[in-house]
Amino acid sequence: MMISETSKGKFITMEGIDGAGKSTHLNWLADFFRSRGKTVVVTREPGGTRLGERLRELLLDNYQTMHGETEALLMFAARREHLDKVIVPALDQGNWVISDRFTDASFAYQGGGRGLPIQKLEVLEHWVQGLFQPDLTLYLDVTVELGRQRTSAIKTADRFEKERDEFFQRVRECYLERARKFPQRIRVINANLPLEQVNKSIEETIISFCK
Incomplete structure (x- = not known):
C-alpha cells in the first residue's frame, strides 16, 4: 500500500466492542x-x-446468516475499496483520516469472536x-456488561450485537492481546469511566502522539 512520501496526513483508528462509545468520542476527536486547523475525513468500517456500505448492510443484517470465513472475506473486500477510494487518497492530500474500526476489528471479531x-x-x-497500518489506534476498553447496558439503551441490536456475552468477551480479550502485541500503535483507553474522564484520557494520548 503506497502513500506519498510528501504526505503529512495521519491515519487514526478507533476500536472497541459495541457500547464502548466509539461514535461519541470519534466525533469529539x-x-x-x-x-487545530486539520482537514479531517471521518469514515467507518465496514463501509x-x-x-x-452495501456490504455493511449484508454483514449487519439480522436475517442474514453466513460462514465465518465469508464474513471475514466481505470485511476485507470492503476494506480494500475503503483504502483505494477514501483512506489513501485523503492521506495523499495531507488530510487526517479517523476511522471507526479498521483491521484490528477483523482480528478481534472474526478471529477472537468467531474463532477463525x-x-x-x-x-x-x-x-x-x-505493510500499511494506522499511525495510531485508540482502543476504548469497556466491560462486556457495561457495553451491553449502553447499546441496549439506544438502539435495536444488529447481527453482531445479538451475539452472546461469551462472544464479546473473546472479542475484548483479542483486542487487549493486540494492544499488548503492538503497544507503540495501540493505546488502551479505559472507557468504563464517565465521558469527561474518557475524553481527557483521549486528549492526553493525542497530545502526546502529536509531539
Whole structure:
C-alpha cells in the first residue's frame, strides 16, 4: 500500500466492542483536530464507500446468516475499496483520516469472536494492505456488561450485537492481546469511566502522539 512520501496526513483508528462509545468520542476527536486547523475525513468500517456500505448492510443484517470465513472475506473486500477510494487518497492530500474500526476489528471479531485462525486473517491483511497500518489506534476498553447496558439503551441490536456475552468477551480479550502485541500503535483507553474522564484520557494520548 503506497502513500506519498510528501504526505503529512495521519491515519487514526478507533476500536472497541459495541457500547464502548466509539461514535461519541470519534466525533469529539474530529472536532479536536479541526479546531487545530486539520482537514479531517471521518469514515467507518465496514463501509466508507458506496460498495462498502452495501456490504455493511449484508454483514449487519439480522436475517442474514453466513460462514465465518465469508464474513471475514466481505470485511476485507470492503476494506480494500475503503483504502483505494477514501483512506489513501485523503492521506495523499495531507488530510487526517479517523476511522471507526479498521483491521484490528477483523482480528478481534472474526478471529477472537468467531474463532477463525489468525494466520488466515494475516494472509488477508497482507494481501489487502501490505505493510500499511494506522499511525495510531485508540482502543476504548469497556466491560462486556457495561457495553451491553449502553447499546441496549439506544438502539435495536444488529447481527453482531445479538451475539452472546461469551462472544464479546473473546472479542475484548483479542483486542487487549493486540494492544499488548503492538503497544507503540495501540493505546488502551479505559472507557468504563464517565465521558469527561474518557475524553481527557483521549486528549492526553493525542497530545502526546502529536509531539
